[in-house]
Amino acid sequence: MPTEQQLLFGLYLEPLRMEEVIQRCHTALVTRSKLLLGVLNAAKVVNLRSDALLRDSLLECNMLLADGQSIVWASRLLGRPLPERIAGIDIFEQLLALAHREGRSIYLLGAQPDVLRMLETRLQVRFPGLKVAGRHDGYFKANESALIAAEIRASGADMLFLGMASPKKEIFLGSYGATLNVPILHGVGGSFDILAGITRRAPVMWQRAGMEWAYRLLQEPRRLWWRYLKTNTAFLLLTARELVHPARAFRPTRSITGGGTLAASRQNQ
Template identity: 65%
Template sequence: MTDLVRATSASTRLLFGLPLDAATRADVVAECSNALSERRRLLIGVLNAAKVVNLRRDPLLRDSLLDCDLLLADGQSVVWASHLLGSPLPERVAGIDLFVALLELAEQQSYSVYLLGARREVLDRLLGNLEERYPNLRIAGARDGYFSDDEAADVAREIRDSGADMLFLGMVSPKKEIFLASHGSTLGVPVLHGVGGSFDVLAGITRRAPERWQRLGLEWAYRLLQEPRRMWRRYLRTNTGFLLLLLRELIRPAAPLQRAVRSS
């Protein structure tokens, strides 16, 4: 699907120069089910306030978002911004909630999943929790996210040989983007979803914000309370930057972003 088609489609909203899909979580799960039936690639991307800010200075992140077949509002602030800008999105589709919904789909329909990311000890705890929570889930394979660039091709080969139907990447940027840009087309996996820190949450390492905090768009504040020293500078920069970009967008909406020219 080209950028022009995505930007002008009735099912997308052009926000901050990006074509976001106006979809609910149920819509996305249904589209994933179709992609699995058709063995068609569906690369899912999610957007929050931090990514809106960071993609301005990170061409690889920008390209990875533009390369997605579905681009969803992961942050409540992005949904609120869409309403202020007159291009409303129906709801927030949080990456972790979609992850759980797709695990449920996999168990119900006997699809297999591959888990890539996190530290080995976190991954082991995640696998144990998933086995208990989804006893009929088929796990085609799992690999921690601590591998070198020289090992990336072997990791891609393992994923391809596993025959997995869904790949969940619990890896940080830009390692996730580099891996998918380099090897995504060779994996043969229909549904690919970068789930960020969701492995830590489902493994019981990190606590997710209570539902009320989520509805108020304060998940960032909940995490700040848990890790104030590490997170305060990041949130000060990204939250301030997002508000400034929103103000600019209200005055003069950004033109559709283009992919960076990649070297051979």
């Protein structure tokens, strides 16, 4: 039965649980229909107001989910509740398991070459026989993007995972996502490093308490303390504003799917 989306911070989020997300992904695989997954956290809520590319990339998603526990808590405070946090890395792992069970193929795009090799080795241990249709590191130049997109399209992959940071991920998807002929597209950020064993994810207790950001802060205090202080403070202020004056739904600045106009302008900056 269709669920009613919740409008939060100007974006429509899906009030789904993990099993419902994976079921929709399975349907997309069976029907070979494109499903672009997006996740929202506090940092994105803050940054999308000044970053048109980030905002448009979120609006372009076929399914937008609450990646941060802070988004779930805010949804309940605002009277537009989401049932649970759906972390991007958890979706990644669930989809890998689905691909393994059903013999679906994946394409890995992102990270450094050595990290990518470590990731694939670990995935083959965890999911023996997992079909990897192709892979490419994330350190490529803008003028190489079209060739990589052609390689992904030719691979026949069922799922594309992008282990790249913003805005490179959004630029690539905005320019080529509609032409890749891959049903499931999911930007997983730093998840490649975690599953490759390079970095550690916060313990489950920290995750449930919504304190993954604090765990990362403890690992890199000098680099992250100011970013988290600024972002968390801004998010609290935006939540207070949302409580008094709910934001209207954002509209795309311009279409970025396929044409890549906005993406191309960002690449040339």
